[in-house]
Amino acid sequence: MGLTGLLGKNNLEGLRLHLEAPAELYDDQPGLARLHIRNAKRLFPVFLVELDIEGNRAFIPYVPARTAIDIPFDLQLAGRGRVELTGLSLRSRFPVDFFIRNRRLPFSEQLLLLPAPRPFDPGRMREESADRGEHPRSLPRRSAEGEMMSVGDYSGSEPRKHIHWKASARMDALKVKQFAPGSAAPVMIDPALMPGGDLETRLGQAAWLVNLYGKKGLPMELKLASGERLGAEAGSGRLRLLANLALYDAR
Amino acid sequence: MMRVERLLRVCAWLVALPGLASLYPHLDLLPKALIPLLLVLAFHLDRKGEVPRRTGALLAGLTVLLFAFYLVRIPSQSLSIPVVNMAALVLAVRLVGEKTPRQLIQLIALSLFALAGSTLISIDMDFFLYLLMLLVLVPASLLLRCAETSCPGLSLSRLQLRRLLRYGLVLPAGSMVLMFFFFAILPRTSRPLWDFLNPEAQATVGFSETVEPGRSESLVTRGRLAFRVESPSLPQDQLYWRGNVLNEPQGGRWVRSAGHRPAPSRVAGGRIVEQTFYPEDRRGRVLFGLDLPQEMRQVRSDAQGDATFTRNRGQSLSRLYYGVRSRMGAQLMPTRGIDRDFYLRLPEEISPRIRALAARLDTPGGPRADLESLGDFFRKGGYRYSMESLPTGEDALARFLFETRAGHCEFFAGSFATLARLLRIPARLVGGYLGGEYNDLGGYYLVTEDMAHVWVEIHLEDEGWVRLDPSRFAVNSGAELLGSRGGNLSLWQRLWDGLDYAWGRAIIRFDLSSQVELLRFTSSGLKRLRGHLDPESLLYPALGGAAIATGAFLFWNLRFGPGPARRLERRYRRLLQKRLGDAARDPSLGLFDLARQSGIAEAMDFARLYADAIYRDRPLSRKQRRKLAALLRRIRRPREGGAAVGKSP
Numbered sequence: 001m002g003l004t005g006l007l008g009k010n011n012l013e014g015l016r017l018h019l020e021a022p023a024e025l026y027d028d029q030p031g032l033a034r035l036h037i038r039n040a041k042r043l044f045p046v047f048l049v050e051l052d053i054e055g056n057r058a059f060i061p062y063v064p065a066r067t068a069i070d071i072p073f074d075l076q077l078a079g080r081g082r083v084e085l086t087g088l089s090l091r092s093r094f095p096v097d098f099f100i101r102n103r104r105l106p107f108s109e110q111l112l113l114l115p116a117p118r119p120f121d122p123g124r125m126r127e128e129s130a131d132r133g134e135h136p137r138s139l140p141r142r143s144a145e146g147e148m149m150s151v152g153d154y155s156g157s158e159p160r161k162h163i164h165w166k167a168s169a170r171m172d173a174l175k176v177k178q179f180a181p182g183s184a185a186p187v188m189i190d191p192a193l194m195p196g197g198d199l200e201t202r203l204g205q206a207a208w209l210v211n212l213y214g215k216k217g218l219p220m221e222l223k224l225a226s227g228e229r230l231g232a233e234a235g236s237g238r239l240r241l242l243a244n245l246a247l248y249d250a251r
Numbered sequence: 252m253m254r255v256e257r258l259l260r261v262c263a264w265l266v267a268l269p270g271l272a273s274l275y276p277h278l279d280l281l282p283k284a285l286i287p288l289l290l291v292l293a294f295h296l297d298r299k300g301e302v303p304r305r306t307g308a309l310l311a312g313l314t315v316l317l318f319a320f321y322l323v324r325i326p327s328q329s330l331s332i333p334v335v336n337m338a339a340l341v342l343a344v345r346l347v348g349e350k351t352p353r354q355l356i357q358l359i360a361l362s363l364f365a366l367a368g369s370t371l372i373s374i375d376m377d378f379f380l381y382l383l384m385l386l387v388l389v390p391a392s393l394l395l396r397c398a399e400t401s402c403p404g405l406s407l408s409r410l411q412l413r414r415l416l417r418y419g420l421v422l423p424a425g426s427m428v429l430m431f432f433f434f435a436i437l438p439r440t441s442r443p444l445w446d447f448l449n450p451e452a453q454a455t456v457g458f459s460e461t462v463e464p465g466r467s468e469s470l471v472t473r474g475r476l477a478f479r480v481e482s483p484s485l486p487q488d489q490l491y492w493r494g495n496v497l498n499e500p501q502g503g504r505w506v507r508s509a510g511h512r513p514a515p516s517r518v519a520g521g522r523i524v525e526q527t528f529y530p531e532d533r534r535g536r537v538l539f540g541l542d543l544p545q546e547m548r549q550v551r552s553d554a555q556g557d558a559t560f561t562r563n564r565g566q567s568l569s570r571l572y573y574g575v576r577s578r579m580g581a582q583l584m585p586t587r588g589i590d591r592d593f594y595l596r597l598p599e600e601i602s603p604r605i606r607a608l609a610a611r612l613d614t615p616g617g618p619r620a621d622l623e624s625l626g627d628f629f630r631k632g633g634y635r636y637s638m639e640s641l642p643t644g645e646d647a648l649a650r651f652l653f654e655t656r657a658g659h660c661e662f663f664a665g666s667f668a669t670l671a672r673l674l675r676i677p678a679r680l681v682g683g684y685l686g687g688e689y690n691d692l693g694g695y696y697l698v699t700e701d702m703a704h705v706w707v708e709i710h711l712e713d714e715g716w717v718r719l720d721p722s723r724f725a726v727n728s729g730a731e732l733l734g735s736r737g738g739n740l741s742l743w744q745r746l747w748d749g750l751d752y753a754w755g756r757a758i759i760r761f762d763l764s765s766q767v768e769l770l771r772f773t774s775s776g777l778k779r780l781r782g783h784l785d786p787e788s789l790l791y792p793a794l795g796g797a798a799i800a801t802g803a804f805l806f807w808n809l810r811f812g813p814g815p816a817r818r819l820e821r822r823y824r825r826l827l828q829k830r831l832g833d834a835a836r837d838p839s840l841g842l843f844d845l846a847r848q849s850g851i852a853e854a855m856d857f858a859r860l861y862a863d864a865i866y867r868d869r870p871l872s873r874k875q876r877r878k879l880a881a882l883l884r885r886i887r888r889p890r891e892g893g894a895a896v897g898k899s900p
Contacts, residue, residue, distance in 0.1 A: 003425040047415055048401045059402040062411045093401050095422060096393035 004096050011094045012049065012103045014041035015063075019053065019085065019109045023239065025075065026207070027116040033075040038068035050091040053107075077113055080200070081246050085109045114246045117211055118204030120195060149216075150178045186219035186231060189241075191248060207245050214238030225249050252406040255399045260297060262392035263350040263358050267342055269381040269388070270362030273369040274339040282317075282336050289343040302349055310344045331371035338365045352396045359389055376754050390422035434761070435769065462497055462505040462661045462680055462705050475700040477684060478539065479752055481527040482696060484689050488733065489579055491542035491706065491718065492698060494683035496557040500598035503645055505665060505680045511593055513556035514585045516715065518545045521581025529572045529695075529755065536561045539683060540575035542718060543583055548574035557679070557716070558583055583708075584715035594677030594710060598669065602649035605666070609673030618711060621674040622719075625667065629724035632656060634663070636725035636732050660685075660722045660732075664705040667721035677710035681718070686733065688740045693749040697740070816864075816871045819879050823857055826886050857882040 016038040022031035037060060039046045046063040058073050077083060088107035093100050151167050154174035167175040189209050194202035206222070213220050214232070222230045222241045225248055232241050271286065278286070296302050317340050321333035342361040348354060366381055394415055398405055407415065480492070499508040524541055538544075538552055538560040547554070550573035551563040612628055614620040637657035642650035648669065651662040664680050671678035685704035687696030706720040722732050740748070820842070827845045828835045835845055842861060846854035857879060864871050871879070 003422060003429070007421065045414060045418065047418065048398050050401060059405075061398070061402070061405065061407060062414060064414070093397045094394075095397060095419070096390065097397040097400055 001098065004098050007095045008092065008099055008101045010041075010044055011046055011092055012090050012101055014039060014044075015046060015049075015090065015105065016040055017051075017088060017105060017107060019073070019075075019107075021109065021111045022075065024114060024242065025077065025111060026114045027080050027204075028076065028078045029116050030074050030076040033073045035071050035073040036068060037063055037071065039063040039065055041065050048092055048094045052087075052089045052091065053085055054087055077111070079113050080115050080203070081113060083111045083113050085111060112243055112246050114242045115200065115203040115207045115248075117208035118196065118201060119208050120205050122209075148177045148179055151175045152178045186221045187213055188221045188223060188229075189213075190223040191245065192223070192225075203245050203248055207242055210238055210241045210245065214241075252408055253412055255395055255405045255407060258395050258412075259352065259355055259392070259399060260350045262388070262395060263346065263355055265388050266355075266362050266385065266392050267346045267358050269384045270342055270365035271339055273366045273378060273381045274335050277332075277335055277369065277372045278339055279332070279336050282340050286339060286343045289347055293343075293347040296347060297350075302347070307348055310347055314341055314344050331368075335365070335368045335371060338368045352399050355392060355396050359392060363389070374758070376751050379754060379758070386423040386426060387420070390426075391416055391419045394419040394422075434758075435766070438763075438766075462665060462682060463503055476531045477698045477700050477702070478528055478530040479755075480529070480541075480687070480696045480698065481694060482524060482541065483694075484691070485524065485541070485579065487686065490685060490687050490696070491681075491704075491720075492539045492684040492687070493542040493544055493558065493681060494537045494539050495559045495561075495681075496555075496708070497680040497682060497705075498557070498594065499596065500669070502599060503647065505668070508593070511590065514587055514589045515556040516558065516583050516585040518543045518558065518578050518581045519584050519715075521578030524577045524579050526575045526577065527572055528575060529752075536564075538562055538573065538575075541577035541579060542681075542683070543579075543581045544575050544577045545581075546576040548576070556585070582715045582717075585710075589677060589710055591677055594679060595672050595675060597672055600645070601669065601673070602646055604649045604653055605669060606673065608652065609670050612670065613674055618674070618676045618709075621676060622671070622709065625670055625674065626724065628670075629663070629667070629721055632724075634658075634725050635727050636660075636663075636722055660705045663721035663725065664707050667719070668707050671707070671709055679708050679716075680705050681708055685720075688745075688748075690740070690745045690749055690752070692745055693752050695752060697748055697752075815876055816861075819871075819876065819883065820861065822883050823854070823861075823886070826883060827851075827854060851886055853882045853885045857886065 018036040018038075020034040020036065022033050025031040025033075035051070035058060037046075043065050045065050046060065048062075049060040051058045051060060053073075053075070054077060056073070056075050056077075058071060060069075060071065063069050077085075086108055088105045090103045090105060091100060151164050152175065154163060154168075154176045158176045162176045162179075164175045164177045187209075189206050191199075191202045191206040194205040196202040196205050210220060210222070214237075220232045220237075220241060222232070222244060224230060224244060230241060230244055232238060271290075275283065275286065292306075296306070318337060321337045324333050338361070342358070342365050345354070345358055345361055350358075362385065366378070366385060369378060369381075398407065398415070478492075495507055496513070497505040497507050498511060498513070499506055521543070526541055528539060530539070538547055538550065540547070540560065543558050544560060545558075547560045552560045552573075553563055554560050608628070612621065612624045614624050616623075632652075633656055635657040636659065638659055639657075640655065641647075641658055641662070642655050644650075648662065648666045651658045652666050668678040668680055682703075682705050684698050684702045685706075686702045687698045689696055704720075704722070706718060706722070708716045708718055710716050722728060725732060823842065824835075824845065827849050830851075831845070831848055835848065840848075842858035843855070846858045860875065860879060860882070864875055
């Protein structure tokens with residue numbers, strides 16, 4: 001019994017952990033981090049350790065002595081902005097499950113939690129804005145230069161070459177291709193103008209838009225709470241905008 | 252990859268089998284028959300992968316029934332027999348059921364209980380083997396169980412599994428050390444505590460306290476161990492282990508008279524032989540010794556005038572060994588006259604043929620001449636030593652002497668003593684053992700029950716009691732009598748018996764008095780050591796010890812130490828930590844970080860050179876090591892106006 005106690009205690013000694021957070025980690029959404037585990041002990045391997053970081057758990061079956069390993073780690077955290085992870089606890093039943101030994105490791109990792117993207121219907125928003133007589137600035141204006149953004153009804157004024165024949169045949173009505181504006185005109189994303197009720201929802205919607213346009217390679221501009229505008233070139237800067245959304249403060 | 256869950260099933264079997272095997276030879280017929288069937292069923296269900304619910308319920312019912320059956324039998328039997336039967340059956344039934352981590356714990360507990368139960372019946376070498384098996388298997392199973400509980404459904408690679416199990420061996424190794432330590436120091440009684448669970452065993456051994464030549468079945472159980480004797484190697488034909496003296500014929504039997512008190516006598520002459528006896532049968536009261544025993548030690552005994560020793564009533568033989576001092580080839584001289592009438596008393600009915608023979612052998616030359624003619628009669632009579640086709644019944648001796656002319660020692664000794672008494676020579680029988688297998692590996696004689704023997708002592712006025720073995724008159728005595736009584740063990744048999752003997756000595760017989768002896772030995776050893784402690788005598792051992800320690804340290808450092816590169820890195824970190832204080836103690840800080848923080852150009856050079864070699868997975872060359880060491884020296888004693896690098900924010 002005494003021996004198992006000693007082995008169990010020794011098992012949790014000499015562990016060094018470092019968390020490599022995923023590049024994008026959204027509020028309350030799982031992301032794949034990497035955990036670097038180093039067993040600094042000279043002779044004794046580490047066996048059967050359960051690891052817990054803020055409720056995110058991983059199981060480490062074996063780390064040889066004087067060796068470092070990398071394991072994937074599913075990380076899901078709630079909140080937005082800078083988060084400091086300090087709560088890392090190790091738990092092990094090793095060697096024979098007579099005792100469950102717990103240990104907290106000194107651990108400090110800073111993460112940036114991005115607002116969780118919330119999809120919404122931009123077309124509806126445009127119509128609502130038009131009804132109110134506003135210009136929907138957070139939405140890309142249609143043009144014939146950029147990439148195809150959506151499919152709309154044929155009003156009779158669009159050039160014939162914009163007719164989406166395939167969609168028209170399927171829908172039994174004439175449909176036209178609607179294009180995003182060209183590279184010269186960045187899309188303005190203003191979280192304050194998002195349709196969501198509260199700030200977090202609006203930031204989520206803005207994040208969704210950033211991702212949507214970012215993936216399409218459109219240039220974007222983000223209007224911060226301070227009124228400052230942050231631009232992102234086509235195909236880059238998406239993460240910078242998301243980071244700013246994460247640190248966005250409406251006050 | 253191997254699933255731990257599957258391995259746990261194998262473990263369940265491996266753990267249960269030693270427990271079952273330890274009990275199986277001692278079980279009643281019913282469990283003996285049932286257990287193999289249960290094992291076959293368990294194997295079948297394991298292969299199928301599931302245990303039907305009905306089977307589980309049926310087995311639970313069966314267990315209850317068997318439990319009740321053995322519970323009822325407890326009052327009529329000793330407690331241990333029903334207990335071991337129940338333990339074995341419950342273990343076998345448990346093996347049929349599911350083998351989840353929880354049930355594995357039950358199986359382990361039951362198997363250990365079964366093994367412990369087997370000690371109620373016997374603690375022999377098998378027990379130790381099963382104990383060793385469980386000592387290894389139980390921690391291995393618990394480790395795997397721990398893995399499965401920590402992460403259900405876990406699979407391990409072969410390497411991980413090997414490492415886990417290899418590490419698991421630390422547990423039994425450590426336990427074994429602790430086990431022996433506690434075995435030596437835990438308080439123990441001078442009497443086995445569990446003896447009350449077993450009834451007094453029947454004294455069914457080869458050595459019998461009566462001699463009845465006409466009853467062939469009174470012979471010994473072949474090959475069963477009677478005792479072991481630590482003693483120097485002795486001539487084989489002198490190995491007469493004296494037990495008791497049978498001095499009174501009663502019908503066809505020879506017994507020891509309860510009413511007669513033998514005259515006191517002294518043992519004179521001969522060669523002193525010290526022995527230590529380890530009897531196997533602890534219940535008999537007769538204490539044995541090499542003929543002639545003079546003194547018994549470490550046991551309270553009652554010494555009789557005819558050199559027989561009996562254990563005092565109330566004196567437990569749980570001690571299980573005693574010392575004997577004998578004089579080999581000595582004379583047993585009565586210190587006063589013997590009761591001649593008593594030693595000439597004849598059986599009530601003697602065959603007329605025997606009386607006629609005695610009359611024929613009687614010579615006018617006195618006892619010596621009579622003995623000569625008696626010896627001649629046996630020598631020339633063509634008698635054969637035999638264990639088969641023995642005459643039985645009341646007239647057995649006469650039929651042996653005149654018809655079959657074949658018999659074992661009881662026939663020879665019984666007829667010789669009767670004829671001697673008819674010739675008016677005081678005679679008596681001595682029961683004991685003849686021969687022994689000498690185990691030179693352990694330095695002891697192994698004496699088995701089939702070596703039980705009876706010989707004769709006759710009394711001559713000027714010589715006292717003289718040993719005479721009539722069985723030696725047999726024409727085939729060389730082969731049949733002496734040939735089977737020694738020198739027949741192969742090396743392996745001697746080795747195995749040596750182990751068994753060591754087991755008995757070190758484990759079974761380790762009692763309170765052994766602990767006291769161990770304590771005395773240790774304390775006297777320490778005192779001796781203290782007495783010899785003078786600086787000169789200590790010099791060489793101290794130098795030797797220091798050399799060994801240094802060698803061990805160097806070996807350890809070479810084998811497990813950090814290596815030259817790592818040592819340089821450590822020195823670098825230590826130096827910079829000294830300069831930068833606590834802020835530099837963060838192990839996550841890299842070499843370059845430290846160099847930048849310190850602002851020392853040599854530190855940056857060191858980091859570059861080191862990183863260039865190490866991070867490209869190249870071992871440091873001798874030249875690089877020298878250069879790094881020189882840089883470290885410069886970091887320690889920076890030159891005035893040394894270059895500096897920009898500090899990081």
